[in-house]
Amino acid sequence: MAVGIIAEYNPFHKGHKYHIDSTIKATCEDIVAIISGNFVQRGEPALFKKHIRTKMALLNGVSMVLELPVEYATGSADVFSFGAVNILNESRIIDKLSFGSENGETAIFENIARILNNEPTLFKKHLKENLNLGMSYPLARNSALESYIGKKLSFMNKPNNILALEYIRQLQKLNSNIKPFTIERIISDYNSNNLSGEISSASAIRTAILNNDYSALNSIPNNCKEFFNNINPPLIDNFSQILSYILRTKNPKDISEYADITEGLENRIINTNFNTITELIENIKTKRYTYSKLQKAILHILLGIKKNDQIKNPEYIRVLGFRKDKKYILSEMVKKSNIPVIIGIKENEELLKKEIISTDIYNIPLGIDKGEEYKNGVIVI
Template identity: 35%
Template structure:
């Protein structure tokens, strides 16, 4: 059985994701689709709208055959680390190819860009450092440094979010000497950061989330942009847990974490650097909401995304030493769900997997997966007291979801 891998968040699963899955399966001529999906906290430093279990159901009901969790140490990270972890997992489970969405849609340009920047690595890295010293963010420094390397070659633009992720996927494949074949599908209609609907059936996850929080319990404004299964599961989540997850739900916990810590204690948290701890504490003293807090803290150098990731690490009390040592270890294959075809694939190839395979949490040493467990515990705080316990226990009690 041939497997194509996808790296996803599905926050939530929408029609654009369904298009990507269909195109991935067709272009790879694959029998099964394997998704590596971020857990309850995402790459941009946000709590997922609904839990990883509900997002797994969305995936399995819409074309994915196996869902594996991308561990916290890779999920809440800059693009390079995020890509390295996800690619290692897809290779370990035996994927033949990796298909990602991009603004470019031309895989040869990604391959040539990775090769080109490898050949000019010293100059490129020096330009990045020079631009960061000028006070710009890392993503902006990356884009400016890339623009400064003039070339007549077929290179991909690195000022678009999905192109940047795709570049890091292809780079990870090359540097890990992976046999996985990279493929890309051009994003359809909506841009990654679009906050407004601009098409009849395709919208970004950002615009869908914005509409959900604006409409609260009424999902009628988004129905044309999401599959029926997603719509049903979103309504069910509200019925079961009472609300969706967003940063404001966690503001009191984050504020407490910031105000009861000394600057020295905050400096031990992963990604807290360059004196940002003083700015964080000062802003927490003076603001009543997460949005206002972020507006006070944001600078040219510290993007909204980077600050959100820092806030997640503070919320989960993830220390520098702890995170770095975990990244250096081998990952694992934590199964969140499968279809009948996915189960057949697992039964056929499980003995060949090159990383530990986890289908029951009790079968794996808790200390080796504790970052994920702790993140799930903290994620449950975003619910009311009556439903928090239900989600808290699910991390231990929920077996992999099976959709026949």
């Protein structure tokens, strides 16, 4: 059996290395990571393509890397978790799920997950009262939890903890045999844009690199630094003309079918003039439509991801890479998995259609011809 890790590695840094090493030390098991593809949960293109991030992970202790399909990888925390946890569960080779959290324990997450999954009457009463007061749903839910449990849950505002909670909710819903296992984070602010020595957040590293501040490499393992030579990732605004074309060929009803398009948002998007995606989001954001939610919604239009795509169970497990000396893990998964394990592309084109298209779209600003998915095989180190 192996330990699962759900990640983006955007980019891979020393905090990720610490998490992997600590998990191996505590469990003495192999690590199977499932990572986002070329677009990530923030609703933007990844800093590095998935095959590069796969290499980074394999060079730093991960035994095998799987791909989280794009429809889940770009979704909200519950969608992201739904896809990733289901795939790990269906693989039938994972007995633990390791994740980082601010407090280093799982009991409180398991308790909150049970409340949210079962929705006791008193909790629902508090939630309804908060919504009637005009609170946003996340704020109303957190406040209702605090009222129900009887103590403050300020740590639940942290993105990593929100994801940890969703992982455990999914494990409980599936009645999975996978046990949650947490490693206490050694940086406190997941979304901090400030570098902080050897251990910095992925957000801070991305911000620095995109501003040509290569002091961020202090936070990157030595065996990954070469990947930063001549880095030139696409930015979300590089896709503005493509989005403009798509919107001109669709009517509001068409747009309403895409994931994260809710409550008439399709009309605001279609009726707003813009030169860049950033400008569009700034012009239509409100308290109800946050920047983060809008960026995801826009990306789903761009990639053609519809609401129905995010609620269906994963149909396959795709292997992005593995270590030569750990090939037995792949063999075990092929034998035990409840859903098909995909290694080749050509014989699985229909299942991988969204990945093929999303990679082609990622490559448009880079001037790379379509069909890259067919050229990058499974990474073996």
